[in-house]
Structure formats: C-alpha cells, structure tokens
Amino acid sequence: xxxGQGCNLGKLTVLSEAKTFSISPENxxxxxxxxxxxxxxxxxxxxxxxxxxxxxxxxxxxxxxSEFTAAEIDGEGIIRHMWxxxxxxxxxxxxxxxxxxxxxxxxxxxxxxxxxxxxxCEPTLINSLAITVNPRxxxxxxxxxxxxxxxxxxxxxxxxxxxxxxxxxxxALTKLAPDSLYFHAHWNRINPVPxxxxxxxxxxxxxxxxxxxxxxxxxxxxxxxWGEGEIKLFIDGDEEYPTICGTGTEDYFGGAWNFxxxxxxxxxxxxxxxxxxxVYQPDxxxxxxxRFSMYRWHINDPIAFEKKLKVTIQMLGxxxxxxxxxxxxxxxxxxxxxxxxxxxxQVQNATLDKMEVI
Numbered sequence: 001x002x003x004g005q006g007c008n009l010g011k012l013t014v015l016s017e018a019k020t021f022s023i024s025p026e027n028x029x030x031x032x033x034x035x036x037x038x039x040x041x042x043x044x045x046x047x048x049x050x051x052x053x054x055x056x057x058x059x060x061x062x063x064x065x066s067e068f069t070a071a072e073i074d075g076e077g078i079i080r081h082m083w084x085x086x087x088x089x090x091x092x093x094x095x096x097x098x099x100x101x102x103x104x105x106x107x108x109x110x111x112x113x114x115x116x117x118x119x120x121c122e123p124t125l126i127n128s129l130a131i132t133v134n135p136r137x138x139x140x141x142x143x144x145x146x147x148x149x150x151x152x153x154x155x156x157x158x159x160x161x162x163x164x165x166x167x168x169x170x171x172a173l174t175k176l177a178p179d180s181l182y183f184h185a186h187w188n189r190i191n192p193v194p195x196x197x198x199x200x201x202x203x204x205x206x207x208x209x210x211x212x213x214x215x216x217x218x219x220x221x222x223x224x225x226w227g228e229g230e231i232k233l234f235i236d237g238d239e240e241y242p243t244i245c246g247t248g249t250e251d252y253f254g255g256a257w258n259f260x261x262x263x264x265x266x267x268x269x270x271x272x273x274x275x276x277x278x279v280y281q282p283d284x285x286x287x288x289x290x291r292f293s294m295y296r297w298h299i300n301d302p303i304a305f306e307k308k309l310k311v312t313i314q315m316l317g318x319x320x321x322x323x324x325x326x327x328x329x330x331x332x333x334x335x336x337x338x339x340x341x342x343x344x345x346q347v348q349n350a351t352l353d354k355m356e357v358i
Contacts, residue, residue: 001015001017002015002016003016003017003018003174003175004016004018004078004172004174005018005078005176005177005180006144007080007144016174017174017175018077018078018172018173018174019172019173019174020171020172021073021170021171021172022035022170022171023070023071023073023168023169024167024168024169025038025041025042025058025059025060025166026038026056026057026058030073030169036052037052037053038052038056038057039056040056040057041056041057041058042057042058042059042060043056043057043058058166059165060164060165061163061164061165062086062155062157062162062163062164063157063162064157064161064162065157065159065160066157067154067156067157068154068155068156068157068165069152069153070153070154070155070169071151071153071169072150072151072152073147073150073152073171074149075149075150075173076147076173077151077173077174078145078146078171078172078174078176079144079145079147079151079169079170079171080142080144080145080171081140081142081168081169081170082140082141082153082167082170083139083167083168083170084112084165084167085138085139085165086112086137086163086164086165086166087164088113088118088122088123088136088137089121090157090159090161090163091111091112091116091118091119091121091137092111092112092113092114092119092355092356092357093111093157093158093159093163093355094111094112094155094159094163094165095110095111095155095158096108096110096112096115096153096155097109097153097154097155097156098145098151098152098153098183099150099151099153099154100147100149100150100182100342101147101148101149101150101182101342102149102150103342105343105344105345106344107182107183107342107343108183108185108186108344109185109186109187109344110185110186110334112139112155114187114215114217114332114333114334115139115141115185115187115215115334116131116133116140116141117131117133117215117275117293117295118133118137118139118293119215119217119293120217120280120357121357122280122291123135123136123137124277124279124293125270126270126275127270127275128270128271128273128275128295128297129142129272129273129297130142130212130213130299130336131143143183143212144183145182145183146176146180146181146183147342148180151171153169155167158355181209181338181340182338182339182340182342183336183337183338184205184337184338184339184344185335185336186334186344187332187333187334188200188201188202188332188333189331189332189354190330190331191219191331192221192328192330193315193327193328193329194328195326195328196326197315198229198232198312198313198314198315199312199314199315199331199333200311200312201231201311201312201333202309202310202311202335204308204310204345205305205308205309205310205337205339206341206345207307207308207339207340208305208306208339209304209305209337209340210298210302210303210304210305210337210338210339211233211298211302211303211305211309211311211335211336212297212298212303212336212337213295213296213297213298213299213335213337214231214295214296214333214334214336215293215294215295215333215334216253216292216294216295216313216331216333217279217291217292217332218291218292218294218331218332219289219292219329219330219331220289220291220327220329221289221327221328221329221330222317222327222328222329224317224318224319225258225317225318226249226290226315226316226327226329227249227250227259227317228249228317228318228324229248229249229313229315229316229327230245230246230247230249230252230313230314230316231244231245231246231249231252231311231312231313231314232244232245232246232311232312232314233245233309233311234309234310234311234312235305235309236305236306236307236308236309237307238310244303249313249316250276252296252313253275253276253294253296254269254271254273254275254276254296255269255274259276266278272297272299273296273297273299274295274296274297275293275294276292276293276294277292277293277294278290278292279291279292289330297336302338309337311335314326315327315328315331
C-alpha cells in the first residue's frame, strides 16, 4: 500500500496507510481527539461567554530570550506542511530550529522570516511550490521532511519582547522508504561582504544528498547594476574551480537583463521555482539603500553530491570604463538541501545583532 510519501495531485486517488496528525496551540500533542479542549490560553478572554471549544488557545506567547518547543513527534513519519505567523517586526528575531532523530544540533537553523523568503521583515507575497506567503504574513512550507525516530521543532525568541505566535504543523506517521533523506536549512549573513571576496551560501556539507534551493536577502550598498556575480557550486572533489558556474545573479534566480521590464524599472515575479521582489527603494530619508528578496528552488533539477558541497556567489557590479566592480553588499541567505545524515555541521550561534534588520 502507498505510504503517503511524495504526496501530490496524482497520488490523491491512491489509498494511503499514513496516519494524519496536526500540532497547534489548540492541540499541543497532536493526539487523536485532543484538539479544541483548552480551558486557558490567549483566547480565553474573548471566549469567556462561550466556553471550551471556542478558540480558547489559538496562539502562544514566546517569552523574551527563551526557547519554546512547539512539537516533539515520536515515531517514523513526515512533516508535510508548516504554517505560522506573528508580527512582521519579529521575523528576524525568532529562530526556527528543527532536530531529527535525537540529534543534539538542529538540521534547520534559520530566522523564521528568511526561511520563508521574507528576510527583510517587510511583508512580501510568495507563490511557489515549496514556500507560499499570503496576506498578511501567512507563512507556509511544503518541503517534505521525513524522520525515522523523532522530530523536534523549537522556536527561539532572541528579542527582549513577548511575541504572540500562531502555528500549525501537519504531519503523517508512516513507514518511510529506507533511502529517505533528511531536510536541512542553514542561514548565513555577512554585512558587508569583504572587498573581492565571494559570499559563501553554504560550506562543508558532507555525505550524500542533493541541494534544493537558495533564498537571498540583499541590500545593495553602491550605485549602478549589482547582479553580475556568478553562483558557483563546488561538488565533491572541486577545489579552486567549480563544476557548476552560473552566468549572473539575475540569471540564476530565473530572470534576465537586470530584471527590467519595462526598461528602467524592476519587475517583481513569484513563480513555482524562482522569484524576485524589490522589498523597498530609497525614500530620501531613512531608507537609503535598495533591498531585494529572491529565491531559486532546484525541485526538478536538484544538485546531487556524493561527498561534499560548497556554494558561493560573487558580489559584482559595474564601474567606469566597462569594468566589473567587486561589491560590498549586505547579504543574508538560506541554503536548503537533503542528505543522508540527520546532523548539520554548519550550525553556528546566531546573535540578535547579526539578525537585526539594520
């Protein structure tokens, strides 16, 4: 019988042995028949005349400088969908951390906003297969995330304020294919990128797996066109020179010719596999720089690796005399990939000053 893995439109007519559950503030454990039974919660006051079952606990409060464990799922299964939302000013103040199979280090380690292609904390709509963001700040992930023993999802509030946080985690318990891979995501930020240095999206991925996407939040700290830099994927034995070398930043993210349409204007787009959005432009006062968001999913063209992988991108614009100009922009990225191992050697400490949108 079909195990429910790799679910899509074509699989909906096939009977599945998977058992479906969902965790939210209305059912913290996800157990059968345990939803909507809260007597206390953030909705208790509005529901005081209605009682149990009437949206008593729709959200939680993330305490300042603390962690909140939203889900601990024992067994074998798949996270199929995650939805969450909070006030947009905190999108880079809260870390999403996901642990697989009792590992001590998280396989997913990124600010929530960046994971959902909204690193600049300005609501930006995303309409793709892997990530959707709907008005106003409805974050959705459709990355399939298998686990063999346990899944643990933690949100860490690095700010000094209380945050009202809404979430729902939809998953299935089922027997996985033995060659199922673990989902990973890792955030990085450099501000500014050093002169004549490539920006490193991810380094030191080890083992077997495939690379499935990049999100980039970029502030341009110079004039003229900024997107000449080439992406480079160093696969397995590559050292000085990569196996895959792109032709330009806008080319990698699925666009062309400076993202201009009509000429002289940026043209935003959000498609199944690629997207680009000018988040905001200079206003003559406090907003002094151009800021952009862009994503590229390798869903139908995953980048396979057998030993290791490193991904970088050049910071490159134009100067006088038709010469390239190495740029020193503010860049943050999330790398997304699957690999055999549940551990993530790339995890580093994130501090609020690095995560702040400044």
